[in-house]
Amino acid sequence: MANLETMKILTDSAQYDLCDYVSHNKSSQINLPGIYEATGHNGCKIPLFKTLLTNKCKNDCKYCINQSKRNFTRLELAPEELAKAFLGYYGKGLVNGLFLSSGISGDVESTMEKQIETVHLLRNKYGYDDYIHLKVVPGASKDSIKRALALANRVSINIEAATPSGLAELSSTKDYNKDILKRLSWINRFQHKSTTYPNSTHTTQLIVGANNESDKEILSRMEKIYKNSDLKRTYFSAFTPIQETELANRDACSTDRTAKLYHADSLVNEYHYNVKELVFDNDDNLILTEDPKILAAKNMDIFPVEINIAPLNELIRVPGIGIKSGKRIISIRKKSPFTNKEQLRNLGVIVDRAEPYIKISGEYQTTFNL
Template identity: 30%
Template sequence: MKKTLKQRLAILSDAAKYDASCASSGTSKRDSLKGGLGSTEGSGICHAYAPDGRCISLLKILMTNFCIYDCAYCINRSSSNVERARFTPEEVVWLTLEFYRRNYIEGLFLSSGIIRNSDYTMEQMVRITRDLRVKHGFNGYIHLKTIPEASTKLIEEAGLFADRLSINIELPTDAGFEKFAPQKHPKNIRRSMGELKNAIDDASELTLQTRRKKHFVPAGQSTQMIIGADTASDATILGTSAGLYDRYRLRRVYYSAFSPIPDSSKSLPLIKPPLMREHRLYQADWLYRFYGFEIGEITAGRVDGMLDLQLDPKLSWALENRARFPVDVNKAEREMLLRVPGFGTKTVDAILVARAHKRLGLDDLGRLRVSLKKVKPFVTAASWSPARLIDRVDLRGMFAPPPQQMELL
């Protein structure tokens, strides 16, 4: 018997949940005052949160979970016995528009298993985005997962309609690919990323006739790596990320803690997803992108190349580099203020503005909603000097969480 729309929605959203990205920000500003439906205004909106703490911003679904590939880590691999289903393009369009009208979502994140071949699958996905934009005047957000090995022409057409395109690298090393996804070729994935980067660069140049930029993937490209399925260390993973950011100017690399899946392949560990490790990787990724840290600096003090799970990577770096502290909040340069544990980028900006008008003390930092407990050992301020604190042998002990009893499971 044919499955109902509701049954298929259940299957095809269940199959999509291992994609971490739900971003709907950073695209061009649009509204519908001149027609159509939907808007995008810079920052994205999280319309709901699931009990896994993750934001629900987009209707994240697969067009189909049938797949000719057999990647060990994937819930949709061809050898898995999960239930299969398929949406028609019209159904995806209908769901997106009706969900959007009720303000459940910011837009669509469409991915798919690969049916027949890459181009056939990609063509169907491009058709969905074209219908949404052209036939229905949809101005909301669209993230399209491109299919590995799809033709350049299709990717370029997709870029005219989608806000963001992504292609998941999934495994941080080529060795990992060989072991877990033998049908995928990391070289081709990197080539696709390179081609997309070039296309984005081309579109960002002003055209001669209109003097306007072409609308092409305004929210850029992103990717995802699975954490903990293979044996790659954090240093290796972050090194791969840094390479991707630099070479292909990706907007985001997502880290997805490998999570047990139904009918899991026997070649994979059945473990609790390493959520804390995933969190630390995101923090390190932020330090690299917004705080002026090099990946080498972040992982230098770690013998096994693994980030400290107990302390955040900035604090961990500060404890390894005590000679650089304390930092004078009234004099230090922006670069060094950014390295103080407990200071975010906004705090640093506020300090720079405020100190032009007065000498800042700890009470001032408190009003900027800084955790004084955290920053005190690392800064000097008006009538505050931590000279003795920074030399304390037990400084780490002041921050590390108390030992916990192991969970029984």
């Protein structure tokens, strides 16, 4: 089994692959390296064992701790070693799943083969049937993607940037359209045909602040992807300068910016806003001091909406009304119309936000505070 120091190096090298959009903590425990928490749909914390198969990498990504030009200890685990190391954690109840990524040692296909072999061992030799998230390497073949989908509950490929020129700022060894977007489309195409896990999903990750792309460019790219795929979620990684990289002197990206991107991305992905409905500053970035949903609402001509009549797509554009509460409103009003705002509050509506944008039985609740 891999020793503690090896695991510490490889799990620390995996810290920039995000498994959680709530916490910005990128470190794990010294004596239990590799345990990171993800947040489930119900808000509970799920401990995952997150590691690289190897931190050897031929790519020259300027922001990356594992880029080829950095001089540091390079290690690689054999699939059997990694499988046993994970099972040691899992058997003790320390983790509920595996998040497996890798640098590119040698070539893309040999790297994918080793990752797939690790997961295959867990599934077929050791009978492990719990959660696995497997990172697809940019440039992976169709066959490798199909095999990964057959073994993992979730796969992902990092798009890293919003535009081809944005990726070119960060790396000279990857082709944005060919190595990343085409592979993302393959994942989407094969997902429901290749997987043995009916609720399997795929995600992506984007580095924010490492290049000069604006929030509008980022959200416009995600809007296109969401419209053309079943992508579950985007993780926004706030750029952090790393010593001995070309971007060592670039300013770190504020986590306030990524927090706003998560909020706006939710509006695009889950609430089906168009990016053109969102409000940006003169540099096409989100306004850090304002709620993106409230800013968008102030520019819409649908308000105030009547709670007892408005369709779901209008209800969920009301600040303070989410998708769940919007559906509850529609279900309840079929039996009995709403007559006061306290009824909405009892459903989880944030009434203080919603008041300027709604009417109940024809009555205005309040007015805009401009």
